[in-house]
Amino acid sequence: MVSGPQPPGLAHPLPGAVGLSHLSAYDWEAADGVCGGSPHLHLVCTEAYVVTGGRGAVQTLSPHGYREIPLRAGSIAWFTPGTVHRMVQGGDLRITVLMQNSGLPEAGDAVLTFPPEVLADPGRYADAAALPPGTGPETEAAARRRRDLAVDGYLGLREALVAGDAGPYREFQWAAARLVRHKVPTWRALWRAGALATAERTGAQLDALADGDPAYLDEATAHEAAPSRLGGFGMCGRRDEYDLPGTTAPHRGR
Incomplete structure (x- = not known):
């Protein structure tokens, strides 16, 4: 039971203006016999996995080549x-x-490794990436x-990269950038209101401390959030999501 006055709303994001969700990796077998999620990349966001149970791996493609990082409880x-992960x-x-x-x-900073002909057509890409609402059999x-x-597109990228040809991988990166370019003004506004504002708040607090004025500590409070959706279908697995400050919508399809 929570007692005492409650804050009027979630005015502050999580520490560092990060997003948070929980994933249970898909156990669906793909064409290469591997069970797992949908390979994709992010254009401006670093992503971290904190493993809370079980075992598996994350396969990555980067300018350094192909890598498979083991995942087990306690690893990051x-x-x-x-x-590409x-x-x-x-x-x-x-x-x-x-x-x-x-x-x-939430605003689209992820592009799936679909084959080049799909990536070249924004409408076709959008159709292939969209999911029906809900968590039923159709979804x-x-x-x-x-x-x-x-996975179809990813396997081609990986095969070329392992063979020493980074061309297809870099072409995918450029295609991904073209697909999201029109979203940049929205992303910039979200960044200014979220991550940048959080960093600037810290700067203002440091300035206040340097001036010997900790009055901002009078704003101290606590927040809480509960899952907004359980068991949704994300890119990597079944996803428990939260509506948090700094987000405009749940991670639909992430």
């Missing part, structure tokens, strides 16, 4: 913008995801189709 892995199920893999720039992923079937299409 993170990847910077432009890194694919979560792989090894047995009851469960992860807490921390996402830089809360609000930007699950669409999520599996989306995953399979992303």
Whole structure:
């Protein structure tokens, strides 16, 4: 039971203006016999996996080549913008995801590794990436189709990169950038209101302390949030989501 006066609303984001969700990795087998999620990259957000249970791996493509990072309870892995990543199920893999720039992923800062002909057509890409609302069989079937299409493109990128040809991987990065370019003004506004404002607040607090004036501490308070959706179909797995300050909508499809 919570007692005492409550804050009027969630005026502050999570520490560092990060986003947070929980994932249970898909156990659907893909064309290469591997069970897991939909490979994709982020354009401006670093993502971190904090493994809370089970085991598995995250496969990554970067200018350094192909890598598979083992995941087990207690381990952490993170990847910077432009890194293609694919979560792989090894047995009851469960992860807490921390996402830089809360609000930007919700606004589309992720591009799936669909084949080049899909990436070249924004309308076709949007249709292939969209999921019906809800968590029923129709949504699950669409999520599996989306995953399979992303794996199709991903396997070609990985094969070329392993063979020493980074061309297809870099072409995918450029195609991804073209797809999201029109979203940048919205992202910039979200960043200014979220991550940038949070950093600037810290600067103002440091200035106040340097001046010997800790009056801002009178604003101290606590916040709480509960899951806004359980078991949704994300890119990597079944997803528990939160509506948090700095986000404009839940992580639909992430």
